[in-house]
Amino acid sequence: MDLIVLFICIVAGGILTSIGVHMMPVGGAPAAMGTATGIATGVTMISTGAAMTGLFTASTVETMTSNIWLVALSGAVGSMLMMAFTMLGGNIIYILAAGIVPVSGRVDVDPITKRPFLPFKTPQTDGHGTPDVSYISGVMGAFLGGSGGALIYYGLVNYADFSAPLAGISAMGIFLTNAVLSAYNIGGTIEGFHDPKFKLLPRALKACFIGSLICAVFASLISYAGGL
Amino acid sequence: MITITIAIVALALVVAFLALIAGTFEDLESDVGSQSNPNSQVQLAAQIGYVNRFFNKAISGEPPSYGVYCAVSAGIAWLLLNNGLAAILAIPIGAGVAAIVHVTLASTAHLGRVSAQKRFEQPIYMDVFIRQLLPIATHGFIAVLSITTICYIQASVMPAEMQSVFPMPLLGLIWGITIGSIGSSVGDVHYGTEREFQDRPFGEGKRVTYHGKITRYAECGIRNQNDIVYFCAKHGGPVTGLVFGSILLFENWRSLLGFMIGMTPEAQVGWSIGIGVGIVIVLIVINYLLVGFARKKYGEFVGE
Amino acid sequence: MIIALAVSVITAVATELPPAIKAIGLILAIAWGADVVRTITHYGIGTGVPSIGMLALGMGMVGAFAGMSMSGFFPTGAGSYAGVLIGVALVAIGGLIYGLVTVKIIKMEIPVLIRGLAELCTAGALVVINASSMLAGTWHLDAVLGSVVASGWIAVIFILSAMGMLHPYNACLGPDERRGRTLTLSVEIGAILCIILGINLVFVDPVDGSLLILVSLIIWIASYVSFVKACMREAYETVGTGLIKTLG
Numbered sequence: 001m002d003l004i005v006l007f008i009c010i011v012a013g014g015i016l017t018s019i020g021v022h023m024m025p026v027g028g029a030p031a032a033m034g035t036a037t038g039i040a041t042g043v044t045m046i047s048t049g050a051a052m053t054g055l056f057t058a059s060t061v062e063t064m065t066s067n068i069w070l071v072a073l074s075g076a077v078g079s080m081l082m083m084a085f086t087m088l089g090g091n092i093i094y095i096l097a098a099g100i101v102p103v104s105g106r107v108d109v110d111p112i113t114k115r116p117f118l119p120f121k122t123p124q125t126d127g128h129g130t131p132d133v134s135y136i137s138g139v140m141g142a143f144l145g146g147s148g149g150a151l152i153y154y155g156l157v158n159y160a161d162f163s164a165p166l167a168g169i170s171a172m173g174i175f176l177t178n179a180v181l182s183a184y185n186i187g188g189t190i191e192g193f194h195d196p197k198f199k200l201l202p203r204a205l206k207a208c209f210i211g212s213l214i215c216a217v218f219a220s221l222i223s224y225a226g227g228l
Numbered sequence: 229m230i231t232i233t234i235a236i237v238a239l240a241l242v243v244a245f246l247a248l249i250a251g252t253f254e255d256l257e258s259d260v261g262s263q264s265n266p267n268s269q270v271q272l273a274a275q276i277g278y279v280n281r282f283f284n285k286a287i288s289g290e291p292p293s294y295g296v297y298c299a300v301s302a303g304i305a306w307l308l309l310n311n312g313l314a315a316i317l318a319i320p321i322g323a324g325v326a327a328i329v330h331v332t333l334a335s336t337a338h339l340g341r342v343s344a345q346k347r348f349e350q351p352i353y354m355d356v357f358i359r360q361l362l363p364i365a366t367h368g369f370i371a372v373l374s375i376t377t378i379c380y381i382q383a384s385v386m387p388a389e390m391q392s393v394f395p396m397p398l399l400g401l402i403w404g405i406t407i408g409s410i411g412s413s414v415g416d417v418h419y420g421t422e423r424e425f426q427d428r429p430f431g432e433g434k435r436v437t438y439h440g441k442i443t444r445y446a447e448c449g450i451r452n453q454n455d456i457v458y459f460c461a462k463h464g465g466p467v468t469g470l471v472f473g474s475i476l477l478f479e480n481w482r483s484l485l486g487f488m489i490g491m492t493p494e495a496q497v498g499w500s501i502g503i504g505v506g507i508v509i510v511l512i513v514i515n516y517l518l519v520g521f522a523r524k525k526y527g528e529f530v531g532e
Numbered sequence: 533m534i535i536a537l538a539v540s541v542i543t544a545v546a547t548e549l550p551p552a553i554k555a556i557g558l559i560l561a562i563a564w565g566a567d568v569v570r571t572i573t574h575y576g577i578g579t580g581v582p583s584i585g586m587l588a589l590g591m592g593m594v595g596a597f598a599g600m601s602m603s604g605f606f607p608t609g610a611g612s613y614a615g616v617l618i619g620v621a622l623v624a625i626g627g628l629i630y631g632l633v634t635v636k637i638i639k640m641e642i643p644v645l646i647r648g649l650a651e652l653c654t655a656g657a658l659v660v661i662n663a664s665s666m667l668a669g670t671w672h673l674d675a676v677l678g679s680v681v682a683s684g685w686i687a688v689i690f691i692l693s694a695m696g697m698l699h700p701y702n703a704c705l706g707p708d709e710r711r712g713r714t715l716t717l718s719v720e721i722g723a724i725l726c727i728i729l730g731i732n733l734v735f736v737d738p739v740d741g742s743l744l745i746l747v748s749l750i751i752w753i754a755s756y757v758s759f760v761k762a763c764m765r766e767a768y769e770t771v772g773t774g775l776i777k778t779l780g
Contacts, residue, residue, distance in 0.1 A: 032265035032412075032420035034433035040265050040420065041413040044583045045291035049409030052402040057479060059393050064493040074497060077482075077504035082406065082475050084511040089414040089471035091515060095522040097463045098421045099431030101529075102519050113516065119528040121433075128433035135515050139508060164393035166681045169690060170597065172401075173590035177630075180587040185638050207637045214626045215591075218598040221622075226601035226673040271706075279776045288582045288695065288702045295691045300728060303688040310683075311735055325731075329724060332756070333695075336717055337703040339763035343713075344706025351769035395684030401691055450776055 009155025013148040014212025020145030021182035025134035037127030054079035054146030075150025083142035094129040102129025137192030160223035244477035250374035251472030255415030257367035261285030264412040266420030272440035274350040291408035301326035302400025323373040418464030536564035558662040559722035565655035565697035566718035585698025592656020595623030603672035627653030696721035723752035
C-alpha cells in the first residue's frame with residue numbers, strides 16, 4: 001500500500017512540477033535586456049529556486065503535522081511568496097530604474113485586466129517586464145511547482161522512510177529532472193498560460209509521467225533494498 | 229506547540245537582515261564579473277567586432293554557481309563546527325574556502341571564453357583579468373558569509389522546535405540556488421537593460437538590433453567592470469537585497485504569526501498558510517498598481 | 533571514454549582502495565561527463581548548458597542511491613563488490629529511457645541525445661558512488677547514509693560534480709573552443725572536489741586524508757597551470773594592458 005502511495009506522490013509531484021514550469025513567465029537571457037517578457041533567468045533555475053524555498057518550509061511543517069495537504073500547501077505558499085517578491089523586484093527595476101512599461105509580446109490585450117499592450121510596446125522587441133497576466137500566471141506556477149516539490153518530499157519521508165536530508169536532496173534531484181524535461185519542451189522561454197507555447201503542455205506531461213516513474217522506481221528500490 | 233519568545237523573533241530579524249546584505253552583495257558580485265544573462269551581450273559584442281575590456285565571467289548562471297559556493301562554505305563550516313571550532317572562526321574559514329573556489333572558477337571562465345574568441349581578435353587583457361579577481365572574491369565572500377551564517381542560525385542556533393531538519397550544507401545548497409535565481413532575475417536587469425546600453429534611448433526595451441552593441445566607453449576612458457559596479461550599487465544591488473530579505477522575513481513572519489494564533493499544530497500551519505496567501509494577494513495588487521503607475525506616468529511608446 | 537568508464541567502475545567497485553586512487557576514478561568520470569555535455573550541447577539545446585548537467589546529476593544521484601542500496605541484497609561475498617554494477621546498469625537504462633522520452637515525445641532534434649543522456653546519467657551516478665565511497669570507505673547504503681547524507685555533504689558532492697560537468701564547456705564556449713582545453717578544465721574542477729573531500733576526510737583518517745589532499749593538489753595545480761597557459765597561448769593575443777581596437 002505504501003508503495004502505491006509513494007508512486008502516486010512522486011508522479012503527481014512530477015506532473016505538478018511540469019505544469020508549474022509551463023506557467024512561469026520566463027524570458028531567459030533576452031529578458032535581462034528588456035527584449036523579452038518575463039523574468040530574466042532560466043526557467044529551470046527560477047522554478048528550482050522557488051520550489052526550494054517551499055521545500056524549506058514544507059520540511060519544517062512536516063515535523064509538526066502528518067497532514068499531506070498542509071505540507072503540500074505550505075510548500076506551495078513558500079514558493080508563491082518567493083516568486084511574487086522576485087517578479088515584483090524585477091518590475092521595480094524595469095519601471096523605476098530603466099523606465100520601461102511592462103507589456104507582453106505575444107498578446108495585444110491583457111487577458112485578465114484588459115489593459116492594452118500594443119501601444120506601449122517597443123518595436124523590434126518581444127515585450128518587456130512582467131505584466132499583470134504573467135505575474136498572476138507566475139504566482140500560480142509557483143503554487144503548483146512548490147506543491148509538487150513538497151509532495152515528492154512528503155512521499156519520500158512518509159512512504160519510503162527516507163531520513164530528512166536524504167529525502168531533501170532526492171526531492172531536489174527528482175524536481176530538477178522534471179523541470180529540465182519541461183524546460184526542453186518550451187525551449188527555454190514562455191510568457192505564462194496565455195502563451196501559444198502553453199499548448200505544448202501535453203507532450204511534457206507525458207514525458208514527466210515517464211520520467212518521474214523511473215525516479216519512483218529508484219526511490220522504491222532504495223527504500224526496499226536499503227532496508228530503510 | 230511552540231511558544232514564541234523574543235529570542236526567536238530577534239533571530240528571524242537577524243536572518244532577514246543578513247539576507248538583505250547577502251542579496252545586495254550577490255548582485256554586485258555578478259556585476260563586478262559580468263555573469264549570468266547580461267553576459268550574453270558581452271560574449272556577443274566581441275563576435276560582432278565590438279572588442280571590449282569587460283570581464284567575461286561565464287560561470288554557468290548564478291544559481292548553480294552560488295549553490296556551489298554556499299554548499300562548499302557551509303560544508304567546511306559544518307565540518308569545523310563539529311570538530312570543536314567556534315562559529316566565529318568556522319564560518320569565515322568556510323567562506324574563505326568558497327572564495328578560493330570562486331576565484332578559480334572565475335579565472336578559468338574568463339580565460340576560456342576569451343581564448344575561444346580568437347577569430348574575433350579579442351585579446352586577453354592581463355590588467356583586466358588580474359584587477360577583477362580580488363573584487364569578485366571579496367564581494368562573493370560577503371554574500372557567502374551571510375548565507376552561511378543564515379544556515380548556521382537555521383540549523384543550530386534556533387530553538388529546537390524551529391530548527392530546520394536539514395543539515396547545514398544542504399541548507400547552503402538550497403539558499404544558494406534561491407539567492408542565485410533571485411539575483412539573476414532581479415538585479416541583473418539593471419546591468420543588462422540600463423548600464424550595458426547606456427548610449428541607447430532611455431525608457432524602452434532594448435531592440436534586437438542593439439544586441440551585442442554594448443557601451444564600451446565609460447564616463448572617462450574605456451569601461452571595465454569596476455565602472456559598472458558603482459552604478460548598479462545604487463539600484464540593482466539594494467533591490468535584490470530587499471527582495472531576498474523580504475522573502476525570508478515574510479516567510480518567517482507568517483510562520484511565527486501562525487504559531488501564535490493557532491492552538492493545535494494543524495491550526496498553526498493552517499493560519500500561516502492563510503497569512504501567506506494574504507501576503508501574495510497584497511503583492512499582486514501592489515504589482516497591478518505599479519504597472520498602472522508606469523502606464524499612466526510614462527504613457528504610450530513615442531519613439532520610432 | 534571507455535578508459536574512463538573502466539577505471540571509474542573499478543574504483544567504485546573496489547572499496548578497499550585508498551581514497552587517493554578513487555580520486556582518479558572520480559576525476560575521470562567527471563571528465564567523461566564533461567565530454568558528453570560538450571557533445572550534446574554542441575548542437576544547442578535552447579536552455580543553456582547548465583540545465584543538462586543538473587539533469588545528469590539529479591538523475592544520477594537518485595540512481596546512485598539505488599545502486600548503493602544493492603548492498604541490502606548482497607551483504608557478503610562477491611555480490612558485495614559487484615552489487616553496485618547493477619545500480620550503474622539501472623541508471624544507464626534510466627538514462628536511456630530519458631533520452632528516448634526527450635527525443636520521441638518532446639521531439640528534441642539532437643541525434644546523439646539518447647546515447648548521450650544514458651552516458652551522462654551513468655557518469656553522474658559513478659561520480660556520486662565514488663565520492664561517497666571516498667568519504668564513507670564503502671558504498672554500502674547504511675554507511676553512506678550515516679557519514680555522507682546525514683552530515684549534508686551529499687549537497688557539496690551533488691553541486692560540485694554537476695559544476696564539473698557543466699562548467700568546462702560553458703566556460704570555454706565559443707567558436708574556437710578546443711576539446712583538450714575543455715577537458716583540462718573538467719579535471720581541474722574534479723580535483724577541487726577531491727581536495728574538499730580530502731579536507732573532510734582528514735578529520736576522520738589523517739593518513740588517507742592528507743594523501744588524498746596531496747594527490748589532488750598536485751593534479752589541481754598541474755591542470756590549472758596547463759589550462760591557463762593553454763588559454764594564453766591560444767588566445768588572439770595576451771597583452772598586459774591596452775586600448776580597445778576602434779571600428780573605422
